[in-house]
Amino acid sequence: MNYTKNEVLLDVKDVSLSYDKPILRDINLTIRNIVRPGLDQGQVVSLIGRSGVGKTQLFKILAGLIQPDTGTIMIGVEQQAVEAGQVGIVPQNYLLFNHRSIHDNLRLAMKHVTLESKEKDALIQDYAVKFDLTEHLKKYPQQLSGGQRQRVSIIQQVLTGNRFILLDEPFSGLDALMIDKVMDLLGRVATLHEWNTLVIVSHDVENSLAISDTAFILAREKDKEGATITETLDLIEMGLAWTPGIRENRQFQQVVSQIKHKI
Amino acid sequence: MDIIKSVFRPLTQIKGRTSITLVVVEALAALLAWEIFGQHGLIPTPSKIMVAVGRIVTSAYFTDNLFSSLSLTLSGMGISIVLALVVSYLSLIPVFAPVTRFIVKCRYLTLTGLIFLFTLLTQDGHQLKLSLLIFGIVPFFVTSLLSIIDSINTQEYDLCKTLRMNHWQTLLEVVIVGRLDQVFEVMRQNFAIAWMMITMVEGLSMSEGGLGTMLIKSNKYIDLSTVFAILVIIFGLGIFFDYLLKQMRYWLFPYTKIEKRS
Numbered sequence: 001m002n003y004t005k006n007e008v009l010l011d012v013k014d015v016s017l018s019y020d021k022p023i024l025r026d027i028n029l030t031i032r033n034i035v036r037p038g039l040d041q042g043q044v045v046s047l048i049g050r051s052g053v054g055k056t057q058l059f060k061i062l063a064g065l066i067q068p069d070t071g072t073i074m075i076g077v078e079q080q081a082v083e084a085g086q087v088g089i090v091p092q093n094y095l096l097f098n099h100r101s102i103h104d105n106l107r108l109a110m111k112h113v114t115l116e117s118k119e120k121d122a123l124i125q126d127y128a129v130k131f132d133l134t135e136h137l138k139k140y141p142q143q144l145s146g147g148q149r150q151r152v153s154i155i156q157q158v159l160t161g162n163r164f165i166l167l168d169e170p171f172s173g174l175d176a177l178m179i180d181k182v183m184d185l186l187g188r189v190a191t192l193h194e195w196n197t198l199v200i201v202s203h204d205v206e207n208s209l210a211i212s213d214t215a216f217i218l219a220r221e222k223d224k225e226g227a228t229i230t231e232t233l234d235l236i237e238m239g240l241a242w243t244p245g246i247r248e249n250r251q252f253q254q255v256v257s258q259i260k261h262k263i
Numbered sequence: 264m265d266i267i268k269s270v271f272r273p274l275t276q277i278k279g280r281t282s283i284t285l286v287v288v289e290a291l292a293a294l295l296a297w298e299i300f301g302q303h304g305l306i307p308t309p310s311k312i313m314v315a316v317g318r319i320v321t322s323a324y325f326t327d328n329l330f331s332s333l334s335l336t337l338s339g340m341g342i343s344i345v346l347a348l349v350v351s352y353l354s355l356i357p358v359f360a361p362v363t364r365f366i367v368k369c370r371y372l373t374l375t376g377l378i379f380l381f382t383l384l385t386q387d388g389h390q391l392k393l394s395l396l397i398f399g400i401v402p403f404f405v406t407s408l409l410s411i412i413d414s415i416n417t418q419e420y421d422l423c424k425t426l427r428m429n430h431w432q433t434l435l436e437v438v439i440v441g442r443l444d445q446v447f448e449v450m451r452q453n454f455a456i457a458w459m460m461i462t463m464v465e466g467l468s469m470s471e472g473g474l475g476t477m478l479i480k481s482n483k484y485i486d487l488s489t490v491f492a493i494l495v496i497i498f499g500l501g502i503f504f505d506y507l508l509k510q511m512r513y514w515l516f517p518y519t520k521i522e523k524r525s
Binding site: 060063085087097098111140143157160162 | 416418419421422424425426427428436437440441443444516517518521
């Protein structure tokens with residue numbers, strides 16, 4: 001596969017967090033821009049760990065919603081310290097404002113975008129067509145299915161102009177068919193822009209690895225308190241990325257099995 | 264037959280026409296039993312009460328009294344909701360939090376002991392009634408509004424942050440605009456408290472009349488048919504306003520009527 005890894009897009013250094021006991025310690029990870037000739041590549045990164053290991057806390061730290069006790073999170077090609085609002089989040093329950101229609105929820109995301117009102121509406125319409133939501137724009141969130149709400153929630157974050165979007169357990173509670181649809185959706189969002197970076201925080205090893213270019217395993221090491229990144233998988237280098245039907249691949253299945261034992 | 268079985272089966276959901284039929288049949292049965300077995304009792308029978316209702320609503324003084332009670336309740340409610348909203352929203356600013364907590368605790372202050380103080384502070388009977396009504400309602404309003412604010416999912420605030428809203432925009436979007444429908448619902452529920460209190464405060468200054476004044480006068484002369492008739496009118500009006508506010512909520516906030524998809 002012809003690709004290069006260029007500038008750093010996300011750099012997490014020595015992040016730790018404690019409440020009454022250590023939750024996270026020495027978190028270090030780097031995400032670089034993946035460049036493929038002739039493509040707006042974007043990328044999908046997974047943070048995989050079992051329930052209760054501290055994924056949600058790391059999710060909030062990466063989003064700039066809480067401050068770690070130590071360490072830094074630098075994002076973007078300019079490598080600025082992360083602040084709330086620079087990273088989009090798609091919570092597990094696909095939260096939207098129930099008092100606003102889908103169109104208004106999406107418009108709200110563009111409040112700070114310097115476009116004319118008509119241009120904003122045209123952009124919403126464009127995304128609605130791309131992601132099969134045209135007929136739902138006038139509806140309220142309660143009228144949509146979980147999958148539809150998830151799409152709106154993702155598009156809402158894309159419309160803010162954020163290049164980083166964190167997704168909390170995007171495969172949770174979905175059947176096999178829906179999981180395939182979500183994977184397709186994430187792939188399409190990632191390729192909307194060269195710098196689009198989707199970070200999936202999940203305990204679902206198989207599906208997270210199947211969609212990712214890079215995966216970080218968050219786990220606790222023996223006799224040590226607090227979770228840390230215990231392993232980094234470069235799935236492109238391993239030949240396990242960008243391949244349709246990867247879940248049928250024997251090597252992929254072996255990797256999934258190994259990771260399941262490690263987390 | 265299945266319908267009859269279903270109304271006796273535990274945990275069965277009864278909807279639509281069956282539900283209405285059940286209410287009507289049970290109400291008619293209760294009224295009939297009251298009518299038959301209450302002929303020689305102290306409490307007037309439904310037919311006597313209904314005759315008294317007819318007499319009251321067609322009397323010349325009824326409209327004035329009704330208007331007096333309604334205007335007092337509505338003005339009391341209006342001022343109370345504004346005050347309660349201001350107090351509740353201010354509770355999100357740390358410096359105002361102790362004041363809010365104190366107002367919530369005022370639910371346990373009895374009005375009776377404060378009548379003298381309010382009489383000194385107000386200029387006339389109308390102001391006294393209005394002040395007592397507001398003082399009686401606001402703590403309940405604030406308690407309900409604070410429970411709405413407390414139950415807001417913190418993820419909503421996080422979502423606002425990711426949408427690059429500042430603290431004031433977040434307050435407006437999540438707490439004020441986002442919860443207006445629930446504020447309206449609280450208003451509907453607390454209308455019952457205001458409507459119930461009206462008879463009490465009207466008894467403190469009878470010069471303006473009102474349904475409460477009518478009730479107290481009839482009680483004084485042990486005119487039980489009239490007392491029960493006024494109670495029926497108060498009860499009926501309460502149910503009517505409850506229904507009206509419920510429909511207004513659906514009209515103003517159409518999303519509250521939408522059934523959630525799984």
